[in-house]
Structures are given as C-alpha cells and as structure tokens.
Amino acid sequence: MRSLKYAILGLLCRHPMTGYEIAKEFNSELAEFWYANHSQIYPELKKLNEEGLVNYDIEISGEILEAKRYTITEEGYKDFKKWLNKDEKMQKTPKDIFRLRMYFSGNLNVETRIRLLESQHLQHHKRLNTLKKKYEQYSEVPPRDSDRFGDFLVLRGAIMRQENIIAWLEECIGYCKEDDRD
Amino acid sequence: MRSLKYAILGLLCRHPMTGYEIAKEFNSELAEFWYANHSQIYPELKKLNEEGLVNYDIEISGEILEAKRYTITEEGYKDFKKWLNKDEKMQKTPKDIFRLRMYFSGNLNVETRIRLLESQHLQHHKRLNTLKKKYEQYSEVPPRDSDRFGDFLVLRGAIMRQENIIAWLEECIGYCKEDDRD
DNA sequence: TTAAACATGTAAGCTGTTACATGATTTA
DNA sequence: TAAATCATGTAACAGCTTACATGTTTAA
Numbered sequence: 001m002r003s004l005k006y007a008i009l010g011l012l013c014r015h016p017m018t019g020y021e022i023a024k025e026f027n028s029e030l031a032e033f034w035y036a037n038h039s040q041i042y043p044e045l046k047k048l049n050e051e052g053l054v055n056y057d058i059e060i061s062g063e064i065l066e067a068k069r070y071t072i073t074e075e076g077y078k079d080f081k082k083w084l085n086k087d088e089k090m091q092k093t094p095k096d097i098f099r100l101r102m103y104f105s106g107n108l109n110v111e112t113r114i115r116l117l118e119s120q121h122l123q124h125h126k127r128l129n130t131l132k133k134k135y136e137q138y139s140e141v142p143p144r145d146s147d148r149f150g151d152f153l154v155l156r157g158a159i160m161r162q163e164n165i166i167a168w169l170e171e172c173i174g175y176c177k178e179d180d181r182d
Numbered sequence: 183m184r185s186l187k188y189a190i191l192g193l194l195c196r197h198p199m200t201g202y203e204i205a206k207e208f209n210s211e212l213a214e215f216w217y218a219n220h221s222q223i224y225p226e227l228k229k230l231n232e233e234g235l236v237n238y239d240i241e242i243s244g245e246i247l248e249a250k251r252y253t254i255t256e257e258g259y260k261d262f263k264k265w266l267n268k269d270e271k272m273q274k275t276p277k278d279i280f281r282l283r284m285y286f287s288g289n290l291n292v293e294t295r296i297r298l299l300e301s302q303h304l305q306h307h308k309r310l311n312t313l314k315k316k317y318e319q320y321s322e323v324p325p326r327d328s329d330r331f332g333d334f335l336v337l338r339g340a341i342m343r344q345e346n347i348i349a350w351l352e353e354c355i356g357y358c359k360e361d362d363r364d
Numbered sequence: 365t366t367a368a369a370c371a372t373g374t375a376a377g378c379t380g381t382t383a384c385a386t387g388a389t390t391t392a
Numbered sequence: 393t394a395a396a397t398c399a400t401g402t403a404a405c406a407g408c409t410t411a412c413a414t415g416t417t418t419a420a
Contacts, residue, residue, distance in 0.1 A: 010286040033281035090305040094276030099215035103332040104192040123272040164346035
C-alpha cells in the first residue's frame with residue numbers, strides 16, 4: 001500500500017523538508033497515528049526521488065555538513081492527491097498486546113490483574129495529560145483549509161481515544177474488584 | 183517479542199486445538215485485538231513443537247485426512263504464565279491510515295472530507311452493531327476465573343472503542359459542516 | 365570540552381501478507 | 393456433482409525494528 005510514501009508526500013506538501021526533519025515529525029506530532037524511523041525514511045526518500053515524485057537541494061551548515069532538503073514535484077502532488085481522495089475500506093482493528101493479555105487473564109490471580117490494569121491506567125493518564133496540554137494551545141477550531149485543521153482533528157481524536165481507554169481500564173478494574181465474588 | 187507465540191499458547195491453555203481451528207479463532211473472536219493467517223500459524227506451531235512448548239496427536243477424519251491436534255506442555259504453560267505476568271510498557275499508538283488522511287485533509291475540498299468521514303462512520307457503525315449482538319449473549323458479568331471473563335472484558339473494550347471512534351467521526355463531520363466559514 | 369542535536373546512510377532479522385500448492389470431506 | 397469447508401504446508405515479498413556505522417555542529 002506504500003503508506004509511508006504518502007505520509008512523506010503529505011508532509012512535503014506543507015513545505016520542503018530534510019529526512020532528519022521528517023523523522024522528527026514522525027516521532028512527535030504525527031506519532032499519534034503514524035511513525036517511522038530514519039532507517040526507513042532515508043531509503044524511501046531515495047526511492048521517491050528515483051520515481052520523480054520528489055526533488056532535493058543540498059544545504060550546507062557550517063563548513064561540511066550536508067542536508068538534502070526535499071521538495072514535492074508536480075507529479076508527486078498529483079499522486080498524493082489521488083491517494084488522499086480515495087475512500088478506503090475501514091482497516092482491521094489494530095493488534096493490542098495488553099488486550100491479548102486481558103483476554104487470557106483468567107490464568108492470573110486477581111491481584112496481578114489489578115496491578116497490570118493500574119499500571120496501564122497510570123501510563124495512559126500521563127499520555128492524556130500531554131495531549132491535553134497540546135490541545136490548550138488551540139483557542140478555537142482552526143480554519144478548515146489550513147494545515148492546522150487536520151492537526152486539530154487528529155489531536156481531538158487522540159484525546160478522545162485516550163479518555164476511552166482509561167474508561168475501559170477503570171471498568172475492568174471495577175469488574176476485578178467487584179464484591180469479591182470468589 | 184514473539185507475541186504470536188503467546189497468543190497461540192494462551193489459546194492452547196483453554197483446550198487442545200488444530201492449526202486450522204486456531205486460524206479460525208484468529209479471524210473471529212480474537213480479531214478485535216489479534217489475528218494471523220494460517221501461513222503464519224503453521225510454521226509457528228512447528229517451531230513451538232521443536233521448542234518443546236507444545237505436543238500434537240494426529241487425528242483422522244474419514245479415511246485419509248489428517249489433523250494435528252496441539253496440546254500445551256508443562257514447559258509451555260510455565261513460559262506462557264511468565265509472559266502473562268509481565269507488566270509491559272504501554273505500546274505505541276497504532277498506525278491509522280484514516281487519521282493520516284484526515285491529518286492531510288486541508289488538501290481536500292469540504293465535500294470530499296465529509297464523504298470520506300461518512301463512509302467510515304457507516305462502516306464503524308455496522309461493526310458496532312455486530313459487537314453489540316455478541317454482547318447481548320452475556321446476561322451477566324462472567325465469573326472472574328473463567329475464560330469467559332477475559333472474553334467479556336475485551337468485548338466491552340471493543341464496543342467502547344467503536345463508540346468512541348464513531349463519536350470522533352461525528353465531531354469531525356460537525357467541524358467540517360460548521361456554518362460554512364469559507 | 366563534552367554532551368546533545370544535526371545529518372545520512374546500510375544490514376540483519378523479525379513480522380506479516382498474498383499467493384502458490386495440494387488434496388479430503390461434508391453439505392446442499 | 394459442485395461448492396463450501398476442512399486441513400496443511402511453502403515462497404516471495406513488503407514493512408518494520410534494532411543495530412551498525414560515520415561524522416559535524418551547536419549549546420551548556
């Protein structure tokens with residue numbers, strides 16, 4: 001499906017970037033729904049260049065250090081737009097190791113279950129707080145045709161998702177503690 | 183991390199199964215948080231057998247057709263229990279192509295955005311209805327030490343997740359339609 | 365002066381998907 | 393008798409992670 005390809009092209013639609021900068025984006029902002037390591041990004045950029053979807057200029061910092069700043073081409077933009085307009089089928093629910101563990105939790109004693117659930121709860125709570133802080137930076141819904149509109153939508157989605165996971169974990173803890181039925 | 187290994191061992195803790203049956207489970211019940219094709223399962227079972235974590239007996243249906251029914255060994259159960267007790271770090275948020283698309287939705291006209299969002303909405307709604315039907319089969323919370331308790335927890339999680347995605351999609355549609363700001 | 369950040373790349377290995385390959389048994 | 397289901401396997405490829413590998417520039 002070449003999703004990484006489109007993730008990169010989409011970023012380059014906003015403004016030219018180096019591989020290093022793309023890698024940084026994939027480990028902060030976008031990390032709520034997409035990510036990749038530099039070891040995947042550099043070869044992909046090379047490939048996109050060979051396919052004529054991106055160009056690059058070499059920038060020099062200091063005396064020697066080179067950076068390739070990539071720009072999307074006309075053809076690249078066309079390809080990206082075509083992908084973006086596609087109405088794709090809902091994807092499979094993602095794999096989730098913690099839910100797999102809970103599925104098998106009949107093999108655990110109740111104390112351990114609660115301990116594991118509370119550990120997840122704490123971690124997801126921390127994550128939620130980070131997201132909420134980002135959200136506070138928006139005083140209003142950004143204009144629909146700005147890049148910030150997309151940022152806003154996915155941030156809202158990330159917050160809602162975290163809140164939902166937390167609610168589920170709390171429900172699970174409740175079921176585990178419930179009036180000591182055994 | 184060998185997650186497939188533990189998914190299989192966990193299932194075999196419940197009762198002996200053939201590779202074919204495991205593949206079926208991975209495409210129905212468990213599909214809400216784990217799945218695998220038979221092309222991955224058969225080699226994994228072979229490996230688990232070589233590692234001494236599972237044994238198998240050959241069953242014959244009719245005259246010729248053979249099926250290997252796998253049983254977890256003492257050692258396999260120990261290994262599984264050790265894994266199950268581990269308090270692992272929260273996993274990275276899963277990749278989500280639709281959210282990636284929405285992140286870049288500034289490049290789409292408003293009608294297309296709404297069309298894509300409503301398509302997802304419909305699909306997730308259908309999925310939710312299927313899950314709700316399964317949920318109706320539980321007249322009460324199953325006993326904590328039964329296998330059905332785990333089934334129940336993850337089913338509740340799946341329903342909550344679907345409801346949450348639907349709520350997010352509706353919010354997004356609302357933002358896209360909002361008083362035609364452009 | 366040293367640690368962090370900038371900057372780019374490759375290689376090995378694991379995980380997962382799609383397709384190839386075969387054949388038996390049951391049900392409509 | 394044909395289609396669906398049962399049953400097992402391999403091969404090629406795509407995608408991703410971890411580690412290897414190197415060197416520069418900036419800020420504390």
